[in-house]
Amino acid sequence: MKIEHIVIRHLEMDMKAPFTTSFGTFDKKEFLLLEAIDADGTIGWGESVAFNVPFYSEETVKTNWHMLEDFLIPLILHKEIIHPSEVNEIFSAIRKNNMAKSALEGAIWDIYSQQTNQSLAHALGGTRKNIDVGISIGIQNSIEELVDIVAGFVKEGYKRIKVKIKPDWDVEVMRTLRKTFPDVAFMADANSAYRLADTELLKQLDDFDLMMIEQPLASDDIIDHAQLQQELATAICLDESIHSLEDARKAVELGSTKIINIKIGRVGGLTEAVKIHDYCKENNIPVWCGGMLESGVGRAHNVALTTLENFTLPGDTASSSRYFEKDIIEPEVIAENGSIEVPETAGIGYTVNRDTVESYTVAKKEYK
Numbered sequence: 001m002k003i004e005h006i007v008i009r010h011l012e013m014d015m016k017a018p019f020t021t022s023f024g025t026f027d028k029k030e031f032l033l034l035e036a037i038d039a040d041g042t043i044g045w046g047e048s049v050a051f052n053v054p055f056y057s058e059e060t061v062k063t064n065w066h067m068l069e070d071f072l073i074p075l076i077l078h079k080e081i082i083h084p085s086e087v088n089e090i091f092s093a094i095r096k097n098n099m100a101k102s103a104l105e106g107a108i109w110d111i112y113s114q115q116t117n118q119s120l121a122h123a124l125g126g127t128r129k130n131i132d133v134g135i136s137i138g139i140q141n142s143i144e145e146l147v148d149i150v151a152g153f154v155k156e157g158y159k160r161i162k163v164k165i166k167p168d169w170d171v172e173v174m175r176t177l178r179k180t181f182p183d184v185a186f187m188a189d190a191n192s193a194y195r196l197a198d199t200e201l202l203k204q205l206d207d208f209d210l211m212m213i214e215q216p217l218a219s220d221d222i223i224d225h226a227q228l229q230q231e232l233a234t235a236i237c238l239d240e241s242i243h244s245l246e247d248a249r250k251a252v253e254l255g256s257t258k259i260i261n262i263k264i265g266r267v268g269g270l271t272e273a274v275k276i277h278d279y280c281k282e283n284n285i286p287v288w289c290g291g292m293l294e295s296g297v298g299r300a301h302n303v304a305l306t307t308l309e310n311f312t313l314p315g316d317t318a319s320s321s322r323y324f325e326k327d328i329i330e331p332e333v334i335a336e337n338g339s340i341e342v343p344e345t346a347g348i349g350y351t352v353n354r355d356t357v358e359s360y361t362v363a364k365k366e367y368k
């Protein structure tokens with residue numbers, strides 16, 4: 001293929017309710033949507049998961065636009081590409097900026113799977129027809145409100161409930177949830193809100209039979225996490241600390257993590273995500289697909305990745321309606337009883353609604 005035309009769009013989508021983590025609150029979703037067009041007219045879609053603020057990672061909507069326009073798009077336009085796995089290699093001289101890289105690589109995977117007449121899931125080596133999903137719940141104003149929200153999602157059938165925690169919103173919260181819902185699969189995500197000095201506090205979470213605790217310590221750490229894991233009965237799952245296969249290997253070898261949350265954007269794209277999946281499979285480390293409040297395009301990519309064999313734990317890819325009144329794809333992603341049916345049509349398997357995209361677009365630029 002030869003990509004001859006790329007469109008970057010900056011979208012803003014209203015969220016149904018604010019989403020709060022230990023690092024801040026999102027009340028609208030801003031992101032870059034990428035459209036790549038091949039010489040034969042095939043169109044591929046990619047989404048950058050970078051937020052408008054650098055709280056989860058250092059990347060933002062604006063830094064992504066800069067990286068794409070000034071460095072990444074020029075490396076791709078008008079070049080012959082046989083297989084999307086080459087894109088990683090082409091980008092290798094550019095350090096980090098994984099979410100920007102991933103958005104463009106994802107669009108190229110979409111084009112490739114359409115041209116080879118297979119679903120993106122199949123192109124990635126996935127086999128599942130349905131994927132299990134859980135849901136992620138932000139920090140609330142009161143434990144009572146959280147209990148009500150959890151009850152609603154349990155009723156909807158989500159396969160596990162992830163609860164955001166932070167200092168003073170942790171042990172009592174999990175104690176109440178476990179008491180109220182004795183049989184629900186719970187996990188906690190701290191988004192790096194603790195330090196090794198908090199080990200005694202974190203050990204109290206062992207009482208609540210959690211599936212895992214996600215990223216309790218610093219976002220760039222794999223050393224202290226190894227020490228903490230020795231003290232905890234609950235499995236640690238790394239999110240923010242893993243940007244590549246090499247990071248995954250080092251964290252697993254050190255004993256810093258027993259489970260890995262794979263986010264396509266954080267690791268620089270689908271090719272690297274599959275490599276991490278394969279390494280974890282060989283080393284008996286279960287993985288699951290994390291979420292970044294994606295619109296339908298990002299969700300579609302997550303669904304496809306999750307069809308790989310070692311995605312044995314429910315991911316964060318909930319229904320489109322979890323955050324948005326109207327998604328940009330048709331049909332929307334729908335989780336029924338905690339399960340999403342994987343589309344079998346070629347490419348990402350969902351159609352992008354251009355009118356809806358237009359209504360959320362606040363800036364747009366074309367590159368030829």
Ligand SMILES: O=C(O)CCC(=O)C1=CC=C[C@@H](O)[C@@H]1C(=O)O
Pocket residue numbers: 021056135136189191239290291292293294316317318
């Ligand atoms: O529903 C989703 O898309 C997942 C939401 C979620 O848990 C997260 C979204 C964005 C940043 C983080 O707070 C985070 C996570 O750390 O996994």
Ligand SMILES: [Mg+2]
Pocket residue numbers: 189191214215239240261290
């Ligand atoms: Mg997380």
